[in-house]
Amino acid sequence: MPSLIFDLDGTLIDSVPDLMAAVNRLLAAEGQDPMNRSEVQSYVGDGAPVLVRRVMAARGLPTDRHAELTGKLVADYTARSSELTRVYPNVRDVLAEFQQRGHRLGICTNKPGAATEVVLRALGLDGFFDAVIAGDSLAEKKPHPAPLQAAVAALGSPALYIGDSEVDARTAEAAGLPFILFTEGYLRVPLREIRTTTTFRNFDELPNIVAGFSVRA
Known part of the structure; x- marks a missing residue:
């Protein structure tokens, strides 16, 4: 798992x-x-x-x-970090499903810790995560692998990383983790230039993707 x-x-x-x-x-x-x-x-x-x-x-x-x-x-x-920010469709339901399946969940972001805490709490996401590594949690930021490695250390292996950008792809590669790309985020380069394990467009696709990894693990 x-x-x-x-x-x-x-x-x-x-x-x-x-x-x-x-x-x-x-x-x-x-x-x-x-x-x-x-x-x-x-x-x-x-x-x-x-x-x-x-x-x-x-x-x-x-x-x-x-x-x-x-x-x-x-x-x-x-x-004022949660006035206009919105959760992507199906995110809450999928996170709840992962919790019910027994997955440990974490965040690895370059957003400063205080803003991360405010946003997660304001949007009702704070109860899902067992570890949060923010942009000021360590001396290094993504794409350095240290933040992602710290999240893995807190949650346990094996682990998958889910992100939306070339920064996330480089971080996962540096940390040696499979990378699942959400294609509807903030990618700044063509998709063909990103090294991914797989991709998805809507969060309701993600449980089946993760289940495939669970079977192989």
Whole structure:
């Protein structure tokens, strides 16, 4: 019975609306024009400091303000991180089914820990997970394998990783785990460039996929 470790943003939840709102509040305070969803979405997935660095580069803001602006964005986003964010269809039912089957469940995300806790609680997902490794839980972030390895250590082997992006694929490969790609998330490169074990479009497909791994394990 494998442990199941999930990415968060773009995998279990669509968080770009709240991230975009936070980015645009930051830009407005700096006298800058807002960004649209596609631009903000292309910047997410590598953690808040990288998101802010990309936003600053796009608007020509001075690099020596990176720490300041990152702090402002993280504080603002954490306080309002579940206003517009939504859980993808069928996620709650599928997580409950996995729990009933006896799978241990975890999160491995680059989102800061405080925001992760707020979002999981606000969206009613906090009761599903036995381990949560966030973007500031360790010194390293994905695609470094250490966060995913920490989740496996907490939950037990064998384990599968479920995510939506090239960052998740690289993390799973580095950690030596099978990778299941949710194709409706925030993938920034063509699907053909991603090394996956298998893919799915809707969460109601996932139990049968995982059951196949359980039989082989």
